[in-house]
Amino acid sequence: MxxxxxxxxxxxxxxxxxxxxxxxxxxxxxxxxxxxxxxxxxxxxxxxxxxxxxxxxxxxxxxxxxxxxxxxxxxxxxxxxxxxxxxxxxxxxxxxxxxxxxxxxxxxxxxxxxxxxxxxxxxxxxxxxxxxxxxxxxxxxxxxxxxxxxxxxxxxxxxxxxxxxxxxxxxxxxxxxxxxxxxxxxxxxxxxxxxxxxxxxxxxxxxxxxxxxxxxxxxxxxxxxxxxxxxxxxxxxxxxxxxxxxxxxxxxxxxxxxxxxxxxxxxxxxGFITGSHAVIHEFMWHRFVSALVKGISEKMEPQDFDWYFEGLKEAWLPPIIFPTNLPEYPAGLRRQDNFIAAYLYEMPVEPIPYDPQGPEAKT
Known part of the structure; x- marks a missing residue:
């Protein structure tokens, strides 16, 4: 090289x-x-x-x-x-x-x-x-x-x-x-x-x-x-x-x-968020793309915007780096009628614990 x-x-x-x-x-x-x-x-x-x-x-x-x-x-x-x-x-x-x-x-x-x-x-x-x-x-x-x-x-x-x-x-x-x-x-x-x-x-x-x-x-x-x-x-x-x-x-x-x-x-x-605020949302894009690939139902809660790695791999996907000791926070994504809303919220009250057997562990 x-x-x-x-x-x-x-x-x-x-x-x-x-x-x-x-x-x-x-x-x-x-x-x-x-x-x-x-x-x-x-x-x-x-x-x-x-x-x-x-x-x-x-x-x-x-x-x-x-x-x-x-x-x-x-x-x-x-x-x-x-x-x-x-x-x-x-x-x-x-x-x-x-x-x-x-x-x-x-x-x-x-x-x-x-x-x-x-x-x-x-x-x-x-x-x-x-x-x-x-x-x-x-x-x-x-x-x-x-x-x-x-x-x-x-x-x-x-x-x-x-x-x-x-x-x-x-x-x-x-x-x-x-x-x-x-x-x-x-x-x-x-x-x-x-x-x-x-x-x-x-x-x-x-x-x-x-x-x-x-x-x-x-x-x-x-x-x-x-x-x-x-x-x-x-x-x-x-x-x-x-x-x-x-x-x-x-x-x-x-x-x-x-x-x-x-x-x-x-x-x-x-003007873009950085630091711990950005860490909370560093996988929002991956979840948004996953939902578009899989299909979006009439009503989707934040936890429904989960990962679909096979779909993500069909096109551009940068190497995924997992931060150390970071709980997995809910996706700041909602379906609102015929729209998808995205929220860069700050620290939530109850983060979703990381599941070592979940889809993220398979990467």
Whole structure:
């Protein structure tokens, strides 16, 4: 695995900002501007957003590509999933299995995590955080971060922002930018659409309509003048690179390094629950997907949203890490008529004891 090239932004995602329509999408050409050198290059999407061995595990007892393989499963359906989310045809199951992981992993798979993880340990009082000096530990921490972010990302309010025709939208090397302190994120989806995600602690996440479950997604339409404002923010919030269809469009927003502060990237700074609050709900996503795969009855209590591992394994499923000495808490999920409601409640009065013979023990 020496010298393995790994994408911190999915190539199929970057390709959505190209003016080309080549298939496979990874071959589409687009431009990358560098804030450090002030240079712009044009290359295939597969050659952008890359670092060497950012995820490669050093421990020979594990598959070296274990972490990198996590992204591959949802990336296969990502471009189609984004298109279906924009046009309103995506099912709740595909939304949960493709789009929720995509957004979650934007906060986890970037090179900034290699800086944030040691900083967390230092803030906890570790003067010499040797644990974080070993790349494998940082990469395993990515997996735990996914597990604890899936629920708050799923329960957040999702709105598709569409713009009237005008200059194409750009993408930066975070894959998102903060809306404001504790106010969520904007995720560029393609040259004409942006996803606005606002943290919530309760929300109706899906509805039953036309014989199937659909995600509840909002929509906003903006005139063309907002495109320039958005691209300015994308450029100012880039760590180093911005991507667009041509060098001319990229250079317009290629601000010099240091022109603006790098945005806070910790989930707590963006408004998402963390710590023990997130631990309580770290398997809500798994239970939601399980219920959609098995089928949802007319009346479902929280305990009915149990796990269905065979169904989960049919598509994307990151490695499951079980915390030590953690009781299993009731799922914050309810069926309310033709809706599924999700609640990120705080510590319940009576947690459900962990059953060593239950389905979780079989993983």
């Amino acid at each position: 020496a010298g393995s090239r790994q994408h911190y932004l999915p190539a199929t995602y970057i390709s959505l900002f190209s003016a080309e329509d080549a298939i496979p999408r990874r071959t589409r050409k687009l431009s990358q501007g560098d804030r450090t050198s002030q240079k712009c290059i044009t290359a295939s999407a597969s050659d952008l957003g890359i670092l060497k061995n950012i995820y490669t595990l050093q421990d020979n007892s594990h598959n070296p590509s274990l972490i990198d393989d996590i992204w591959a499963d949802y990336e296969a359906k990502l471009a189609i999933g984004i298109e279906q989310m924009i046009d309103g045809s995506i099912s709740a199951l595909e939304w949960a299995r493709v789009l929720v992981p995509f957004v979650t992993c934007l906060l986890v798979r970037g090179p900034d995590f290699d800086e944030r993880f040691p900083a967390r340990l230092h803030s906890l009082g570790f003067e010499e955080p040797h644990f974080a000096d070993r790349p494998d530990n940082t990469n395993y921490a990515r997996v735990m971060e996914i597990q604890r972010l899936l629920a708050p990302i799923m329960v957040a309010e999702w709105k598709i922002v569409s713009f009237e025709k005008g200059e194409p939208l750009l993408l930066n090397d975070w894959g998102f930018m903060p809306v404001g302190p504790l106010a969520g994120i904007y995720v560029p989806l393609d040259r004409n659409h942006v996803l606005h995600i606002t943290p919530k602690t309760s929300r109706l996440v899906a509805t039953f309509r036309d014989g199937g479950w659909l995600p509840l997604l909002g929509s906003v339409h903006l005139d063309a003048s907002h495109r320039e404002t958005f691209n300015q923010a994308i450029g100012h919030n880039a760590k180093r690179f911005i991507f667009g269809d041509t060098c001319d469009s990229v250079r317009k927003y290629l601000y010099a390094q240091g022109d603006s502060p790098i945005p806070p990237l910790e989930p707590a700074h963006l």
